[in-house]
Amino acid sequence: MLAELDAGFAERTAVLADGARVAYRSGGRQGPLVVLLHGISSGAASWLPCASLLAAQARVLAWDAPGYGASAALAQPAPRASDYAARLAGLLEALALRPDVIVGHSLGALMAAAFVAQARPALLPSRLLLLSPAQGYGAPGQQEQAAQVSAQRLQALAQLGVEGLAERGPQRLLSAAADAGARDWVRWNMRRLNVDGYRQAVAMLCGDAIEPYLQRRAAGVDARVACGGADVVTTPAASEALAQRLGLPFGLVPDAGHVCYIEQPQALARMLRGLLPAAAAPGAAVSH
Structure with a gap:
């Protein structure tokens, strides 16, 4: 996996107009551009199994979110999804790219929702996939739950450290049927977490909410929701309920837990191929 990571999904770095540094990985040489946003316990490299399967049909770009990997953290101690979305816009501007499809997994779905609510038209994708979306705890009336979730996560970090979180990660993030390779890949990616970025x-998970962003998403962005059939983190029931409230299509990735793109990359790649535009220019450039 690590040899394949270096060969076909190598890390690159962009310096944005404001001086911030963002690390990302890219694969594929032609076709529509798919942008992949990881969740709270992962990073750009985690997308390798799925990205490799898409390389023949699409270009793929996966970032390390601010505070992850070699990406500079945000200035705000308690950022909002809109702050992450602004950094993503800065990355796309720096690379002069417009995505055809954006996939946001878990907390990345919250970032993706903020992006389609605020990005200028020249940066907007035609398709948005919210994959096992974290809905956030920042809605009115959720203050107590937000405080509990924050305390639980930060206490676990303090007690277990990054290594301890990584060791227990596969049990919660994958189904019981996940193979050893998927479990090892989850651990490897979790071991790369930066404490401050986490x-x-x-803070963003507990202080923001996905629905207001999706309600304000730009016209013309075709959004849909999917979830691993055995996901115990953002459950199929919760994900489908979000889709129903917003009138969005919903689908399941069978035999997969929360990190379904690691556990069932073939199924996720098939789903994404179905979202690719039939005749998109390869990585269409941004209009300035």
Whole structure:
């Protein structure tokens, strides 16, 4: 996996107009551009199994979110999803790219929702997939639950450290049927967590909510929701309920837990191929 990561999904770095540094990985040489946003316990490299399967049909770009990997953290101690979305816009501007499809997994779904609510038209995708979306705890009336989730996550970090979180990660993030390779890949990616970036992400999870962003998403962005059939983190019932409230299509990734794109990359790649535009220019450039 690590040899394949270096060969076909190598890490690159962009310096944005404001001086911030963002690390990302890219694969594929032609076709529509798919942008992949990881969740709270992961990073850009985690997308390798799925990205490799898409490389023949699409270009793929996966970032390390602010505070993850070699990406600079945000200035705000308790950022909002809109702050992450602004950094994503800065990355796309720096690379002069417009995505055809954005996939946001878990907390990345909250970032993706904020992006389609606020990005300028020249950066907007035609399709948005919210994959096992974290809905956030920042809605009115959720203050007590938000405080509990924040305390639980930060206490676990303090007690277990990054290594301890990584060791227990596969049990919660994958189904019981996941193979050893998927479990090892989850652990490897979790071991790369940065403590300060993780704390910022916890603050965003507990202080923001996905629905207001999706309600304000730009016209013309075709959004849909999917979830692993055995997901115990953002459950199929919760994900489908979100889709129903917003009138969005919903689908399941069978035989997969929360990190369904690691556990069932073939199924996820098939789903994404179905979202690719039939005749998109390869990585269409941004209009300035």
